[in-house]
Amino acid sequence: MAGTLTRKDFVSNQEVRWCPGCGDYAILAQVQKVLPEFGVAREKVVFISGIGCSSRFPYYMNTYGFHTIHGRAPAIATGLKVTRPDLEVWVVTGDGDGLSIGGNHLVHALRRNIGLKILLFNNRIYGLTKGQYSPTSEVGKVTKSTPMGSVDFPFNPIAVALGAHASFVCRAVDVEQKHLGEMLRRAHEHRGGAFIEIFQNCNIFNDGAFHELTDKPLKADYQLILEHGKPLIFGRNRDKGVRLNGHKPEIVTLANGASEKDLLVHDETDPALGFILANFAPPMPTPIGVFYVDSRPPFEAEMNRQLERAKEQRGVGDLRKLLYGGDTWTVS
Amino acid sequence: MAGTLTRKDFVSNQEVRWCPGCGDYAILAQVQKVLPEFGVAREKVVFISGIGCSSRFPYYMNTYGFHTIHGRAPAIATGLKVTRPDLEVWVVTGDGDGLSIGGNHLVHALRRNIGLKILLFNNRIYGLTKGQYSPTSEVGKVTKSTPMGSVDFPFNPIAVALGAHASFVCRAVDVEQKHLGEMLRRAHEHRGGAFIEIFQNCNIFNDGAFHELTDKPLKADYQLILEHGKPLIFGRNRDKGVRLNGHKPEIVTLANGASEKDLLVHDETDPALGFILANFAPPMPTPIGVFYVDSRPPFEAEMNRQLERAKEQRGVGDLRKLLYGGDTWTVS
Amino acid sequence: MALPGGSAGQEEGARPRAPEAPQQPQRKPVIQRSQVVVRFAGDSGDGMQLAGMQLTAESALAGNDLATLPDFPAEIRAPAGTLAGVSGFQLNFSSNEVFTPGDEPNVLVAMNPAALKANIDDLSTGAIVIVDKEAFTESNLKRAGYESNPLTDHSLDRFQVFEVEVGRLTTLALRELGLGNREVQRCRNMFVLGLVSWLYHRPLEPTLSWLNRRFEKSAELREANLRAVRAGYNFGEATEIFASSYQVPPARIEPGVYRNITGNSAVALGLVAAAVSAGRPLFLGSYPITPASDILHDLAAYKNFGVYTFQAEDEIAGVNAAIGAAFGGAIGVTTTSGPGMDLKAEAVGLAVKVELPLVIVDVQRAGPSTGMPTKPEQADLLMALYGRHGEAPLPVLAAATPADCFECAYEAVRLAVKYMTPVIVLSDSNLANGAEPWRLPELERLAPIKVEFRTDPEGYQPYLRDEQTLGRPWVIPGTPGLEHRIGGLSSEHLTGNVSYSPTNNELMVRIRARKIAGIARELAPTTVFGDPEGGDLVILAWGSTFGAVREAVKQARAAGRKVSHVHLRYLNPLPADLGAVLRRFAKVMVAELNLGQLLKLVRAEYLIDAFGCNKVQGRPFKVSELVARIERALK
Amino acid sequence: MALPGGSAGQEEGARPRAPEAPQQPQRKPVIQRSQVVVRFAGDSGDGMQLAGMQLTAESALAGNDLATLPDFPAEIRAPAGTLAGVSGFQLNFSSNEVFTPGDEPNVLVAMNPAALKANIDDLSTGAIVIVDKEAFTESNLKRAGYESNPLTDHSLDRFQVFEVEVGRLTTLALRELGLGNREVQRCRNMFVLGLVSWLYHRPLEPTLSWLNRRFEKSAELREANLRAVRAGYNFGEATEIFASSYQVPPARIEPGVYRNITGNSAVALGLVAAAVSAGRPLFLGSYPITPASDILHDLAAYKNFGVYTFQAEDEIAGVNAAIGAAFGGAIGVTTTSGPGMDLKAEAVGLAVKVELPLVIVDVQRAGPSTGMPTKPEQADLLMALYGRHGEAPLPVLAAATPADCFECAYEAVRLAVKYMTPVIVLSDSNLANGAEPWRLPELERLAPIKVEFRTDPEGYQPYLRDEQTLGRPWVIPGTPGLEHRIGGLSSEHLTGNVSYSPTNNELMVRIRARKIAGIARELAPTTVFGDPEGGDLVILAWGSTFGAVREAVKQARAAGRKVSHVHLRYLNPLPADLGAVLRRFAKVMVAELNLGQLLKLVRAEYLIDAFGCNKVQGRPFKVSELVARIERALK
């Protein structure tokens, strides 16, 4: 059963309705590709989304799905996961849905460590409402609602997640299919809440927002792939590395005297390092991969353990005793 | 006028109605003490709060004040500050008001760098609703709503503010009056949004939550006072220091071979360092003081500059031209 | 108190109960009374709620019918001794059926000047006032805003004032225990409880056994409290201060097992009972808010019943989490008060659209905005009905008494899962904190709640409806072969696929409306208290006004007025026969604690020229107000 | 279109207008028509909205009265060529007064098979269908779900079908410019615009000058578009395909300066005009949502008018920021649609309680929940009135036409600052995107909006009310000596200090209610279109149904029916004379795009047995539907 599932089993019969060329297609394709590999029965998988282009996602997955209201997917998913820890619950959200109107639910789900796998499709724009800037849009962005350029300093979703003490924080890119697949697998395997920021190109309203990370000639110089226990090396000749000067990062060229062992070695378990990496801004490269992981127990496990413990300690609830058990008196 | 104001000028005629012994009194006293020193005319000062014990604050200040609804003070204050940058707008909120229901408005106000001075009274409990746990309560806390102990991993408000890229982040303690006064002054002087977490004792529902930081015999060993450019030293004999081992902090004893110059020197302008400090957990001491400052321009300044620029470029709006200026035709 | 349409305590069928022997021999003259209203008042820290609750327990054991009303101070703890800090508890016990906590206390116990000042105006001439004389110090008088001492300035001359040195007498009684002064002073409430218990021949057993339980772990405090209560009792008997005591014979009460219950506790129990009947876990997603928080607190203690309580980051998350839980097959519930209801509107609309079961409990408080959070009002009715964008109808129920909260909560779950719809239950802060004796239901008689998740893929469609109820099938994730997607967009009949078809949209909007309207089919015919065939005036009411209206109607009928009472539990849909019933009366008056909300519905629905009897003072109706209003209406 | 109670375009006073000379000589036979309805339909990317807007501009210049209706595809951009991606624009132009975009198009321009399929059922026999023949490829037919080619399978026989090779002809026309194929194909809309312009003798000037402006910075594209439009025009004249062309003489239109305006743009302009009149900055706190976002976009461009636009993190922040701005003395506004209204409820209640001016614009869309975001409905009325906890009344206005949105937005600001209250303006997606010619107001005639902040400390009290309006004084921070605190808790009359006094609470609740009810004093008497003295039937309506109802009533009256039309702008308070007016009619029918919301109000208020005419299809009423309904009602 679960073992024999293929990509096709996860494709629903609904016509996919994103703009041609939208990065959402690539993400959908990868999710449909890797899910069967996880060996979870299809009926145990649920996709919950808010509102936005990205939030159409559940319709295209032949699993259980709930396309809810703007920003609330993490809250709805919380109620589901807490009462049904047997389910694999994925949340699909956008930079507006997840960080603007739904920002609070997101950070609370992360701090609580609800065992949700949260995919935040970050295209740095509101797609569905046709192109207003979002909380991840850069300062100065000219959009329909900011004709003279935005004056909002943007969120860095990775930093927000780390600030909320998420237990698994990573970043992927829509078109880096293999890496994205790995990240999905890591999220699936993580016992607890997982936050995955996925850079996603909106070719209609914000085309090329991540072109440095996706354009062949550029990306090797701009992308820094994080691997636990490995030194931070990048560049098309893999000749650039990142070193800490005190607690400040700097780029060094490996040829020029600096050697691999001077380099910062990635440690997924260190929140401070995660935060340093999250704050990499040009000229530093953009890290992708897992920034941080911790293994504290998920909320739903603890909550259900309390229910079990209560049953052990007080016996499975007996309604008669509950009603008749207090200070009663009898009139006869 | 403004120069000759005294504490009494900022005391309103309303009876203060916190529980006797509540930490809110100390904060009120200090605010009323230092405000006159800032030389801002009383009528230019506005206090805006949400709902909670702490949010009663505006009633006791003889300034303009608005006791709004639960969690929304930062949003209301944003509208006021943006249109009235001439005013000094203080926000008073609690750990529930500001981080639970109002968490999203708080982080958005911080990332935008709205020039608000936000005082978050953190008593790690819901005071007004009589003692439920809050998003800053520790795991395992037994309260009315968590008879078997809370299973929520708490927020660290400083980390949340840093994750949102607040431009000024500091921490104070209700009874550390002088230090609190300094922090208020720093917040006042900061050009932009300031976030001040104030540890506040709720002696009714969460008494002694910060006793290690306030009890005379203990506090020297538990409190680490941050000062820009100074090494991190603490302990009742000022013989303990903090050193970085790679990017991981550790405590060293100054007598035992380690000398002051090995110690980590505080740098308010470094977000990574701020995050390292924010994550100090026992056995590390609890830092108070300014974690992080940056000097990016406040939102309201940029926004008003756009309005000015529009007027310069297009002339002050002429209603007739606006209505009659487009594609019109005349029927006669 | 008789429930609307219920049977507890109704005069027919109730049998007289053997009076209990008084606790200890009483030697002073004894006067018979049929009803007494006692109010305890003191500082928040004085333990007045506890004293009141125990007098209630004693009165229940004495066989009286009763009703209570706690009156908490405004949200912030005011400094000791100030008016803002006064906490009160009122108990009405009687040898007749009781419907309200009573308009005017016969006895006021005032632990300090502020407590006296805050309450004295509610008393009528001749009432008993017991004060803790020692608390009438200069500074306390000032804090309460007294210019001169009322104990000496003759301003209390029209009352029977008893000045008792409560503090000193309690200290004396506990002398040997070596407790600190603070602990001793904390027992003052038990002293006055003992005193009042003596005065009205209350049996002390419930209090004594409660103290034994409560202080199980501290022999010292147990002993102190036991001594204090006995000292008060003996003080009444021993001293010359009271010339006589009073006896209130037991009421004729329907046989059964009783307990005291507040509305909030009853909601919690009703929800648990329903979840047990349904065989499903209960999930409460809630955010604390006065006066609803206690439902969360109560439910948090029922984890061994499979009850999940999730204190969410806000009300929006609370209701959405409940929707998520319902999607997964749990009984999803959210509890709140007015401001929280505002925030839940969008999610409730989603639940209406996707047709998932959900129960929303709104414990109303005085508004608008923050208003008076501890005070009652009934001004959320129209919001419950219409407070969402689009056409989003749902059933609305209102509880009439604290015990009725059990029934309403239970019924809400039943309707929610039967019709696959969110259901709103309206309570208010009167019911929430008020207590009454509750005749416990026989479990076998609870309406069955059937939950059958569909598992058969054959012919399954997400919006294929039950022909009777028009409810759609509840299919939960984890069911193989029934994978499907739901959402807030307009969706196609049967398949549930996203659809923008104009006629399909109208079809779905109308089916949902019909589904809710159809619930009227299963409502019992309207019961009229008074003249079912019609008369001069009928008072139509809903919610916590039940007791006051019923009592007022009784009194007016006793005075020969042809006035009746109809009390609604179902505000949407309204009972099918309601229009016909109302039309039998010459006049229809709608009594409610708002500016006329049910009134609007009734006028629109039946085109009857009904008029309102309204009050928005953060206080329940007084019986006397209603009686006067009835007289005016009949003129 | 005539505004309800307005004067633009009313038959009396309107003078005939000199017909414009056609653009170029026409040699084919010319047929006279009094009214033509054209619908352009194509893929989202085909530029149908632009073609429609330009034909509108041309028709305006030709002196016709007109009305338009854009029809956007559902929110997500569907793949090219699919039904879900079809975008339409309908224009009704006439030599008579025009009230609606027309029920059935006389001409359909379909750029591909999906556009044909999605629209063909709306056409009546004999209608003209112009198709881009080249787009009818195998794959496009399949994408549209056609089994066989409608151009060859005779399924279109009852229409006049004109197959044009739009792509090839456009390519030919632009040959010399050396543009890429994509750019060339983008000019196809101008080709068909030219063709239709020829067919109906539309003057091309507005289009030509618009193209010149629009492509100011790209000579190449400008030239391409100009050539395409001319090529289409010449193609009509030159080829044999059309045997004749049509002329629609100008309408009698009230003199004045006109421009086309959509409802959303009119709201934005009305708000700016009001802020200018008030002499205060305007602050918009908003969050994007279909179909309201364009108000935000428009206002964002008016920064030189002192307009602040704040795209908030959500609707809650949007409205709260507007309240904060109002506290500081700005004109605080928030704009949204249904789901956003749900979220604003709590803050609106706060504004009611603290009595600060605020304007809330709800551009209604089809619900409940996410519903059909691009489609119109009028189902937010009861929410506007009652969608907040507690007694929290406020004025509610509804715009009748796109241009009327200007008046309503302006009036809302006026009422808000005069009465110190939040005001809700209801629009809907019909009005928001629909356009009509707007006779520009004379600025001197705009009602004055007086804002006078109190600065005098002498005798100041925060809730000391104006005797006339009952509004409280607006005092802004920065005013020396008037420092004060406001908040959501119940507050004392005059001082505004926190108060839990029961009678004070009732006083304040009733004063606020009276304040809003008192606005009725300044409403003009109700205008009846038809028989002011009464008749067989009156249709009561509100909002965007104006045009359809007015046209239907006109037609029914022309057929001799004694039917009248009353259209409401003020939904709360209702005009004082409304009951009396309605009672003059034998029957009262309330027409609205919901299940009967105004109907409930009217029945409750006047006890009139009014009945509903309702539709919830995400579509406006058709005139023919209403005419049929009138006939049925009169039977």
Ligand SMILES: Cc1ncc(C[n+]2csc(CCOP(=O)(O)OP(=O)(O)O)c2C)c(N)n1
């Ligand atoms: C309560 C509410 N407010 C606003 C909207 C309108 N809305 C829908 S999606 C969206 C933003 C989408 O942006 P994002 O989350 O980045 O998703 P994207 O479309 O870019 O994938 C908005 C504002 C809504 N549906 N509901």
Ligand SMILES: Cc1ncc(C[n+]2csc(CCOP(=O)(O)OP(=O)(O)O)c2C)c(N)n1
């Ligand atoms: C919408 C809404 N939900 C809930 C409440 C109830 N409420 C008032 S204050 C509060 C929490 C207060 O906690 P905190 O912000 O920590 O303030 P504190 O009282 O501890 O100072 C809650 C839940 C409310 N007033 N409004």
Ligand code: SF4
């Ligand atoms: S608008 Fe952007 S994000 Fe949305 S479907 Fe199109 S390309 Fe994708």
Ligand code: SF4
């Ligand atoms: S409950 Fe706690 S926080 Fe509130 S006033 Fe009392 S001591 Fe202070």
Ligand SMILES: [Mg+2]
């Ligand atoms: Mg986006």
Ligand SMILES: [Mg+2]
């Ligand atoms: Mg707190």
